[in-house]
Structure formats: C-alpha cells, structure tokens
Amino acid sequence: MQHLEGLNEAQREAVLHTTGPNLVIAGAGSGKTRVLTVRIAHLLAQGVDPFRILALTFTNKAAREMKERIAKLLGPQGNTEARSLWMGTFHSVFARILRAEGSKLGYPSDFTIYDTDDSRSLLRTIVKEWGLDDKLYKANLVHGRISIAKNNLIGPEEYLNNVELMANDAASGREKLGEIYRQYAERCFRSAAMDFDDLLFNTNILFRDHPDVMLKYQQRFQYILVDEYQDTNLAQYNIVRTMAARHENLTVVGDDSQSIYAFRGASIQNILNFRNDYPDHALFKLEQNYRSTKTIVGAANSLIDKNRDQIKKTIWTQNQEGDAIRVRRSMSDNEEGAFVAHDIFETRMQHQLPNSAFAILYRTNAQSRSMEEALRKLNIPYRIYGGLSFYQRKEVKDLLGYFRLTCNPRDEEAFKRVVNYPARGIGKTTVDKLMVAAGERKLPIWDTLLQHLHELGFHEGTKRRLVDFVTMVRSFQTMLEGQSAHQLGEYIARTTGLLQDLYADRTPEGISRYENIQELLNGMKEFSEGNEGTDTPRTLPDFLIDVALLTDADNDDPNDQDRVSLMTIHSAKGLEFPHVYIVGLEEDLFPNLMAVQTRADLEEERRLFYVALTRAEQRCTLTYAVSRYRWGNLTACEPSRFIDEIDPQFLDLPTRQQPAWDLKSDRASLTPPWKSRSKAFEGPQPTARPAPKAAPRPAAPPTPQPRRNLKKIAPTGAPAEATSTLGGEVPQLEEGMTVEHERFGKGKVVKLEGRAPDIKATVFFPSSGQKQLLLRFAKLKVVG
C-alpha cells in the first residue's frame, strides 16, 4: 500500500481503521488533511464505490483540493473516481439533496437560496408592514434569533410554544419575535426560497417526515467522513447522526482547541460527546505537528493552556527551534500597516521569497483597509479573502436577480430588486401595492401579477409597463432549456438594458461595475463549458446552484497566485503560511469587545488566537497600535491581554525606549531606491479582490464626465404621456405675479424660463426663500 508511506504510526492507524465510528483528534498542523485524503483513497483502492462515500468539509475549496489530492494518489483513472465522490460543505451537499427531494416538502427543484442580505431585507419588510419599531426589531438581531432557532432545530411553531423563549423575548420587549419568525418562514416558502439555515433545517425535516427518503440516503452512504467536527451545530450533528445510523462507518475529525464558530450555533459538545454517542468508537490522537517551529508550537501551547474547557493533549514537533515571535508596537493603524508592508518587503528580498509566503491575519474585516493601503504603496500584490465578496456587489446581485427571477419567478427578493432596474417606471408605489395585493391573496407577487393584474386598479401606463416586464422575464424562461448558462446570461444582461446602463456610466466606479459584469459573464462561460464528458453545456439553474454557496476563497485564479494573503482569522482556518502577521492585537478588538462578557466567549477568542498562531510555519509577528481610527475618529488602544498570556520565553518584545517603528525616518529609508516615489503608483496595481481583473488602467485619473441623462436630452415634444394630461393645467404665469404653493405658501414670481411644457419659474417665498420650480410638477395657484 504505497500511499501509506510517510505516515506516522497514529496517522496510519487512523487511515487503516476503516469501519465503525472513529474519532480523530487532530492537533493543529498534525497532517489531518493528509489522513482524510489517504483514508478516502484507501477506501477507493479497496474497491468501495465513490458514490457511497460522503465527505463533509468546511469549505468548497477544501473539498476541491482534497479531490485533487485523492485523484493523484489513485493514479490514471483517479480523476473520474474522485469526481464521483460526494464531497463538499454541509450546505452544498444538502442543497443538492434538497434539489432532488425538496418536492416532498413542497419546494420546486429550482428553489432560490436567500443570502443574508435577502433574509434581512425580507425581515425589514415584515417589520415595516406590521408597523413594528425597527429599532427594537433590527433585521440583524431578528435574523440572528431565527438563525439560532433553526440551527437548534426549533421551527416557528415550536418557537411560539416554547415558554422559555417567549418569556425571554417578552422580557426584552420583543414579544413579536416568534410571530415574525413564523411570517418569515411563510414568506420564504411562498417565494420558493430557503435561507442558509434552511438548507440544514429542512434536511432534518425531510429525514424526519419522510423515512423512505432517509432510508435511501442511509443505505447509500456506506462511509461518512466529517472534517472540522468541532464546528458543527445541532442541525448538522443531527444530520450526520441520522445518515450514519445504518452503516455506522463514521469518521469525524476535529480539534476542540480550534472551535471558533459558537456564534453561529456550533457546539463544542458535539465532539466532546462523541465518546458517549458511539461507545464502541476508536480514538486516534494526532499530536505531532509538522507545520511549525518549536517556538510557535510552544507559544501556542502556553496560550491555549489558559482555557478551561478542553481535551488535554500534547502537541509537539521535531521541527527546528525557529525565530522568536516578534511583538511590534505602532503609533496608529496606518503605521501598523506601513510596518507590516515594509517588513514583508524586506523579508521577501532577504530570503528571496514569493509573496504567497506571507499572510496578514486580523480579527475584523474592517482592519484590511490600512494594510491594503500600505501594501499598495510598496507595489506588493495582495489578495483579500472574505469581506464583501464579488457576488455581493450591487451590480452582480442585480444581474443575478434577473437570473433568479428567470429560474424561480416566485422569488420576491429578486423581483423587488430588478423590477425597476434599470428604471422602467415601476416605482415604489406600484411595488408596494403589488405586495399588499399579494399578501392578501397569500400568493407570490409573480402569481398575483399573472392572475389579478386587472383587479388592482393600476393606471393603463403602469399596467402596460408591468405586462412588458412580465413578458420579458417569460421570454427568458422559454430559453432556459437549450441555452447554456453563458448564452442566456449574456442575453439577459443585454435585453434588460442592464449592460448598457452600466456602460453609460464612465466614472471609474461605473467602469469597474461594468467590468465586474463582464467578469461574471466570463465566469459563466467557463462554467457552461465545464461539463466535461458530456455534450450538453450547463444551464442557468445549474449556475445559480453553485453561485449561492460560493465564497471568495473558491475563486482562486491559479495563474495569479503569487500574492500576499489578507483575511480574517476565521477564514484562515485550515491554511498555513511560512510568515504570518497577526495584526490589531488590542483590547476590545482582539479579544473583541463583544466577546469578553463571559468566560466561554473569552475562551473562544483565545482559541481564535490559537488558530491564528498555528497558521505560521516559520515566523510569526504580532502587532498592535496605540491608536486607531474607528468610524472616523482616533481612539486610544491598549495592547491585548493575549500577548501577556504567551510564555515570554517565546517572545521578542519591543524595547520600551524605542518604538519599534518610527514612521518618518524609516519610511524614507525603506522605500526601494530604484523605484522613485512618483512611480510607485504606476504599473499594474495589485488587485484587491479576485474576480474583477483590474485591467491595467491608465495611471492618469480618468476625467469624470458629466453623466448624461438621455431622457432630458430627448427632443421636445417626445414624452407625451405626462404633458398631455397635465398640460392644460399649467397656469399662465408672468413675472411679478403672486402665487401660492401648497408647502411654501405665497410667493412672488421672479423669473420665467424655458418653453412649455418645461417652464421653470423662479419664485421668492418670504417663508422659505427663493425656489426654482418646474410648473409641470409644482402645483401653483395664481393669487394676484
């Protein structure tokens, strides 16, 4: 068995013990991924059908990489085998199952997946419709409550019947939360939409209410593997338990010290209780670290030792001692960025390292800005993971909105987003009326429109515009079959006028938005052709399934890898880098202010810091700033308590007399002499984000051109609708007349200009000063 070579004793045992329930406690850097991949390859080599193996990973990227590694281990025909594996995140795997089985729960197979924005927007709508206080029922908070409920398998009815929850809500003055939850669930269902949490929640419902379906998957998945088991929540735990009940060949891998997702309902108890759940389990402990230096491992051990809730284990390494962990102080967040950027620059030169050898990790996304600026100044290419992802950008979501509406016309969030973009005269009033009518009939807006348009008392013009919109979307629907995702996508972008609308905006931001849409379409082209082995290209619904659960990290361009990585510590989980900078080590930031209330919270923050430290292979640097900009103003900061919690023998602390970084002197000396300051901004700028390929743009700032509004330039007399009805009512005015305005009261006409129907009057009102009024709109009465 050649792929077993190079595994240590514990790893080899964990690979070879193929049957029964297995718990693998895998310390940071202990070769966990290796064990998982070799284990799966080993199963396949033994002749297990890849269709009968289910592997649940934490990110799509992890799944993809594991598949590649497995394929390599297997040799020539490995590719096909690896591709047939069921491997992905909980969300993507069960979304797939719900596509196939959702009809049993009343969902079409093309159901939409609502992202967090969609969920919040729907909640805001409900709160507003019910006339509730939106300060009390903040979308964020309400969504959080609903999310926790779903992750704990509490549906709306259970919520309303739960005395404790209801009392809790009442105590905080939010007694309507349960009702909102119920309404939210109804509205999602009516829109044929599931939110992220529904993907897990509804899978549980599916298995609970349809034993035949449950049995099918129980029998199908002979081997189940779960990575990052310490970060599963109850909904996930229950699915795993159910699915594994038949064969009980369940292997879970995790590390309690790296549990960092309690805030989204993950329970460390799942891994701690595995022993009770499966009394005849086998236990494997991977304690040898292959990743980091003795210094880093020692420092991390000394830190995590401060936590009370943990499984005792001894992580050790045979690697060399390595450099001490540097702690560096800066005067401000910008200076901190400058230090890190210059330090990367120097280290890179000294050791001839690629940019990809460096990572900057922070607690919150907002911290990326000062780092970005500093890196840009030194022309160091970087890549930000997380934050506002490509798919969350407005223009991208707009186009995706059309795609969603085409595939699932009941999707109300998509409808509201695109019905009047680009502007087509269907405004808020019309949409509000539609929503009320739909609510009364308990129908999706789309169905209301199809069945009851003529009963709703709209003007002819409005009706016509609505019919035009519906006709357009329906024409897209007829093209769903037979057209590839890319073909239809491009057609939609053009036909709706979205592409032209963006193209017309020649401001730098406008150009970038246009490029993003092009990038999205390019991505779709690749996607459409990606259906290897068959002639049929993949379609728009296929694309939407993928897109909803993609994250930034899944977007790596393999030809563009040599960049410094910037990300939150949460997104760094599972990754490793030779040189790691952990920035912003300040009280209230890390540990975060929101997470110092209870011991459990603080311990999670400490585990987070543990995760950060153990990402480093060679050298780790900790930085903090004495002051930092927080929404606009400078605030003073104290060094994080976490620095003191590391055994000082592993640290290289700043000397008190001399600040580690003197901005004025060092900045000049460290700027590479062969690059004059003025040229530093030229050449291809590093792309901040992956997707939009920042095509090298001319260095000169593009002259902002005045935005042209074509309607206003249109020849006179063209738009007849408004003028013909209002034209007769425009009073005949002359300069010097006294007029009355419904808001401003009486005033005197100073000046008249333009010709009908666009006469503009300048009127002086004693109460509110001089105003310019278009007679077409302003209702003026002649007084004298």
Next chain:
DNA sequence: TTAGTTCGGGTTTTT
C-alpha cells in the same frame, strides 16, 4: 416617478 440630499447606523466572526 425619480434624482439628489440628508441622516443614521455600522464593525465581531461565516455558510
């Protein structure tokens, strides 16, 4: 209906 301006709130972490 819509464009432009003011106002208020947001930064914890993510599928």
Next chain:
DNA sequence: CCCGAACTAA
C-alpha cells in the same frame, strides 16, 4: 468614515 434608507424637490 462610508453606506443605504428616508426624505424632499422637481
């Protein structure tokens, strides 16, 4: 400070 929502004028 920067964004979207709400408000206001046209």
